[in-house]
Amino acid sequence: xxxxxxxxxxxxxxxGESSSLNCSYTVSGLRGLFWYRQDPGKGPEFLFxxxxxxxxxxxxxxxxxLTKKESFLHITAPxxxxxxxxxxxxxxxxxxxxIWGAGTKLIIKP
Amino acid sequence: SAVISQKPSRDICQRGTSLTIQCQVDSQVxxxxxxxQQPGQSLTLIATANQGSEATYESGFVIDKFPxxxxxxxFSTLTVSNMSPEDSSIYLCSVAxxxxxxxxxxxxxxxxxx
Numbered sequence: 001x002x003x004x005x006x007x008x009x010x011x012x013x014x015x016g017e018s019s020s021l022n023c024s025y026t027v028s029g030l031r032g033l034f035w036y037r038q039d040p041g042k043g044p045e046f047l048f049x050x051x052x053x054x055x056x057x058x059x060x061x062x063x064x065x066l067t068k069k070e071s072f073l074h075i076t077a078p079x080x081x082x083x084x085x086x087x088x089x090x091x092x093x094x095x096x097x098x099i100w101g102a103g104t105k106l107i108i109k110p
Numbered sequence: 111s112a113v114i115s116q117k118p119s120r121d122i123c124q125r126g127t128s129l130t131i132q133c134q135v136d137s138q139v140x141x142x143x144x145x146x147q148q149p150g151q152s153l154t155l156i157a158t159a160n161q162g163s164e165a166t167y168e169s170g171f172v173i174d175k176f177p178x179x180x181x182x183x184x185f186s187t188l189t190v191s192n193m194s195p196e197d198s199s200i201y202l203c204s205v206a207x208x209x210x211x212x213x214x215x216x217x218x219x220x221x222x223x224x
Binding site for chain 1: 111114141151152153154155168202204209210212213214215216217218220
């Protein structure tokens with residue numbers, strides 16, 4: 001069965017304290033892995049798409065990486081405005097439906 | 111990316127009534143989707159809105175409860191019918207140019223059913 005597991009459920013960091021969020025997946029033929037950011041009361045905001053193992057993408061303080069079993073979202077020197085829930089989703093070659101993880105709630109304290 | 115708006119942004123409704131949620135995109139898109147996000151949970155796909163034909167519903171969701179319209183490539187509606195408190199959720203529309211592209215989401219409609 002295709003599934004996505006994100007860890008940790010919640011992460012509290014001090015401003016400037018770098019860390020990583022994990023997205024583990026099992027899917028029969030990965031077409032793409034997507035990272036989104038969601039602020040309270042808002043729709044998810046697209047961040048990255050990764051297609052193959054070894055691929056990396058960066059945006060400001062965020063860097064996403066992909067292996068054959070998991071993806072990491074690295075946050076370097078985070079600021080309070082990076083506080084949000086980060087969602088991971090995968091798409092199989094056989095189906096356009098996204099399979100979503102439960103998300104990691106990130107809190108950055110000033 | 112497309113600019114997506116939803117109306118209403120929030121509503122409080124009585125049990126047994128229906129609410130229609132609108133999703134408007136500022137450019138033509140091929141794919142439109144409707145999701146539900148219950149409090150503290152991730153996203154669940156309700157259906158894919160197909161232009162000019164019936165929507166494609168996911169397991170656990172039926173047309174009588176969640177009728178969907180898509181009259182053109184920029185607009186769709188989702189109706190939540192005969193509501194109960196269990197329907198209290200955030201309802202989100204998303205769009206993509208193809209089924210294999212990243213999806214972009216609207217701001218959501220927060221529904222509370224009393």
